[in-house]
Amino acid sequence: MSSLLIDDVSMRFDLPDGEAVQALKNVTLNIKEGELMAVLGPSGCGKTTLLNIVAGFLAPTSGTISLGGKTVSGPGPERGMVFQQGALFEWMNVRENVAFGPNMKHMPRSESDGIVDHLLEVVGLRDFKQKAIYELSGGMQQRVALARCLANDPDVILMDEPLGALDALTREKMQGLVLKLWKETGKTIILITHSVEEALLLGERLLVMAPRPGRIHKEYRLPFAELGVGADLREVKKHPEFGPKREEILSMIWDMEEEIMGRAEEADA
Amino acid sequence: MIILAIYIAIFVGAYLVVRLVMSGLAKAHDFTSLKTVTFGDESAVKANTAASIISVVAVFLIWGAFTGSSLSPVHVPGPFVGDASFTYTAEAEDGSRDDATVTVRVFPVGEDVEEPEVEPGEGFAKNDAATLGAWRSTLIRVDRNDEIGKREGARVVAIDGKPIAPGETVEVASGVVTLTPKGTPNYKPAQGWQMEPIWLPPPEDVIRRIGEIAQEGYQNYTLLEHLGWSLFRVLLGFFFGALVGIPLGYAMGLSGWFRGWFEPIVEFMRPVPPLALIPLVIIWAGIGEVGKIILLFLAALWIMTIAARSGVSGVKISKVHAAYSLGASKWQILRHVIVPNSLPEIFTGARVAMGVCWGTVVAAELVAAEKGAGMMIMVASRFQLTDIVIMGIILIGVIGYGIDILMRMAERWLIPWKGRG
Numbered sequence: 182m183s184s185l186l187i188d189d190v191s192m193r194f195d196l197p198d199g200e201a202v203q204a205l206k207n208v209t210l211n212i213k214e215g216e217l218m219a220v221l222g223p224s225g226c227g228k229t230t231l232l233n234i235v236a237g238f239l240a241p242t243s244g245t246i247s248l249g250g251k252t253v254s255g256p257g258p259e260r261g262m263v264f265q266q267g268a269l270f271e272w273m274n275v276r277e278n279v280a281f282g283p284n285m286k287h288m289p290r291s292e293s294d295g296i297v298d299h300l301l302e303v304v305g306l307r308d309f310k311q312k313a314i315y316e317l318s319g320g321m322q323q324r325v326a327l328a329r330c331l332a333n334d335p336d337v338i339l340m341d342e343p344l345g346a347l348d349a350l351t352r353e354k355m356q357g358l359v360l361k362l363w364k365e366t367g368k369t370i371i372l373i374t375h376s377v378e379e380a381l382l383l384g385e386r387l388l389v390m391a392p393r394p395g396r397i398h399k400e401y402r403l404p405f406a407e408l409g410v411g412a413d414l415r416e417v418k419k420h421p422e423f424g425p426k427r428e429e430i431l432s433m434i435w436d437m438e439e440e441i442m443g444r445a446e447e448a449d450a
Numbered sequence: 451m452i453i454l455a456i457y458i459a460i461f462v463g464a465y466l467v468v469r470l471v472m473s474g475l476a477k478a479h480d481f482t483s484l485k486t487v488t489f490g491d492e493s494a495v496k497a498n499t500a501a502s503i504i505s506v507v508a509v510f511l512i513w514g515a516f517t518g519s520s521l522s523p524v525h526v527p528g529p530f531v532g533d534a535s536f537t538y539t540a541e542a543e544d545g546s547r548d549d550a551t552v553t554v555r556v557f558p559v560g561e562d563v564e565e566p567e568v569e570p571g572e573g574f575a576k577n578d579a580a581t582l583g584a585w586r587s588t589l590i591r592v593d594r595n596d597e598i599g600k601r602e603g604a605r606v607v608a609i610d611g612k613p614i615a616p617g618e619t620v621e622v623a624s625g626v627v628t629l630t631p632k633g634t635p636n637y638k639p640a641q642g643w644q645m646e647p648i649w650l651p652p653p654e655d656v657i658r659r660i661g662e663i664a665q666e667g668y669q670n671y672t673l674l675e676h677l678g679w680s681l682f683r684v685l686l687g688f689f690f691g692a693l694v695g696i697p698l699g700y701a702m703g704l705s706g707w708f709r710g711w712f713e714p715i716v717e718f719m720r721p722v723p724p725l726a727l728i729p730l731v732i733i734w735a736g737i738g739e740v741g742k743i744i745l746l747f748l749a750a751l752w753i754m755t756i757a758a759r760s761g762v763s764g765v766k767i768s769k770v771h772a773a774y775s776l777g778a779s780k781w782q783i784l785r786h787v788i789v790p791n792s793l794p795e796i797f798t799g800a801r802v803a804m805g806v807c808w809g810t811v812v813a814a815e816l817v818a819a820e821k822g823a824g825m826m827i828m829v830a831s832r833f834q835l836t837d838i839v840i841m842g843i844i845l846i847g848v849i850g851y852g853i854d855i856l857m858r859m860a861e862r863w864l865i866p867w868k869g870r871g
């Protein structure tokens with residue numbers, strides 16, 4: 182079992198003016214294979230930092246990350262990343278973007294073509310195979326990014342606000358797609374979002390982080406992701422527990438934001 | 451000043467006329483035409499084709515009008531040509547006066563004319579005749595054939611009945627007459643507004659020259675050879691500049707050691723105009739091909755280095771991260787992410803470098819060369835062959851413009867994603 186272990190990770194940024202930001206403090210998490218974890222938290226609480234550490238783009242000041250017992254020391258194909266936007270290669274068409282991972286492994290074209298065709302079918306872009314990236318809408322681009330990540334068959338998929346730039350309708354469709362892919366592929370997924378609703382809908386586990394220093398504030402286990410697979414997500418939102426949970430988490434985040442503001446005012450005074 | 455005023459008048463006039471004509475025609479209904487806010491929206495400003503055409507035509511029209519070109523339907527007044535005459539009054543020492551007529555035949559330069567025949571006339575002052583090329587002026591020794599000449603004490607005291615003293619000027623029909631300090635009339639026919647061919651030849655002369663030199667060549671080389679050599683030097687210099695500059699720029703964008711090492715050199719060489727290097731290059735490498743290509747290499751090198759470097763720095767970190775997460779090696783990142791991502795910048799740099807190289811090669815040839823566009827106009831200017839000079843300038847401009855258009859076409863074809871990341 183290749184579970185993802187985040188072991189007592191801390192991250193401090195030393196700023197050039199001599200001050201330091203404690204972006205993460207003693208974060209410990211164990212994410213089992215096939216789990217979908219949503220991460221919520223006020224702006225600046227270290228979500229992106231945590232994801233970048235897991236992806237291997239940043240080395241933590243202390244603590245370790247390990248995947249399936251192997252310590253992470255840099256980026257690798259077993260941990261795929263879906264960015265908010267703008268991380269597609271616009272000099273390649275849709276097919277070439279999706280086939281990027283397989284091509285880097287020198288997979289023969291006959292083999293990679295099958296993977297690409299299948300994934301484009303799954304994300305509903307079969308007819309756009311030869312299109313240039315800049316000819317696609319934002320939602321389509323995110324689907325390409327998802328397919329590109331899946332084509333590499335990673336063990337863990339890391340998503341930093343992958344749907345943040347999309348309109349409400351496209352976003353809902355994409356949420357359904359994420360759930361579907363999660364169930365079909367059985368991948369471990371960590372998904373950062375700013376939307377409480379999205380976190381509730383997609384997060385089998387839901388992590389609420391608190392800022393200054395960035396740390397885990399509270400963790401939930403939720404039934405909605407299981408319910409949402411292949412179902413109408415609007416129906417899920419009508420679930421009797423959905424509304425109360427949303428209110429609970431919203432007010433929690435509000436309290437944190439207010440605390441930040443209060444502290445900022447104190448600092449100003 | 452007059453030319454500027456005429457030019458502005460054509461500019462405004464053409465605008466009004468085109469607007470009038472256009473408003474009569476059916477309106478276009480593309481997206482831009484539906485925009486209500488166009489002032490300040492650069493994307494809504496498209497070069498008006500009619501304006502471009504009229505602009506080019508206007509330049510040739512003004513050129514033609516001021517050179518008496520046969521291609522231009524309108525002309526500003528030219529220099530006086532034909533027979534002009536004025537009378538002078540000579541006064542002998544004893545106070546007696548006599549009038550005589552001077553007939554001057556003003557002819558277009560380059561033609562052969564005979565001196566007009568005139569009767570000697572009555573009195574001690576005799577009628578004179580002279581020939582004169584247009585735009586020139588001439589001293590007329592009116593006393594030459596007079597019975598009482600200067601040596602006998604006679605003086606010219608009036609022209610066309612108007613009293614005149616040495617140093618003074620009197621207007622006569624179709625020109626002016628000035629009395630020199632020694633008392634000889636100097637006739638200058640009306641100059642008109644047109645330019646003398648030696649200052650500015652009419653367009654057809656220049657066109658004729660192009661045909662002539664294209665066939666016969668100039669200074670031992672045909673026109674095509676002159677231009678071809680200039681172009682060849684540019685391409686070779688640019689090629690080597692890009693060959694060294696692009697990898698150097700990449701290295702500077704990717705390695706701190708390279709950046710630290712070369713940054714002072716690049717930043718120092720960048721503001722040095724390539725023209726300032728010509729003397730040094732001539733000292734080092736002489737005026738042959740090697741020197742020119744070294745010069746153009748240097749002109750292109752820094753531009754391409756800086757373009758490649760900023761192309762690398764311009765890569766979005768999320769693209770690089772994405773590639774790493776997809777299992778790409780450093781080498782694969784360079785090849786599949788950094789290089790294609792930097793192509794737009796490199797192309798922009800290449801366009802600039804080509805322009806600079808073209809300008810530099812012409813300048814270098816002006817200084818010293820055996821062949822080339824710059825050498826051609828330099829030699830021609832020494833012999834006052836203005837038509838060749840203008841022909842050369844026009845061809846240099848056309849080729850430079852052509853290079854830029856080709857580069858832009860290549861850009862659109864090779865990097866269609868430019869500006870759409």
Ligand SMILES: Nc1ncnc2c1ncn2[C@@H]1O[C@H](COP(=O)(O)OP(=O)(O)OP(=O)(O)O)[C@@H](O)[C@H]1O
Binds near residue numbers: 204223
């Ligand atoms: N490269 C860096 N240098 C200095 N400080 C940084 C750097 N990256 C992040 N930080 C700081 O670390 C803290 C956490 O940043 P992070 O980007 O992880 O927040 P986030 O939770 O992703 O916020 P958001 O929801 O707005 O994306 C912030 O206070 C930020 O200022």
Ligand SMILES: [Mg+2]
Binds near residue numbers: 229230341
């Ligand atoms: Mg973030």
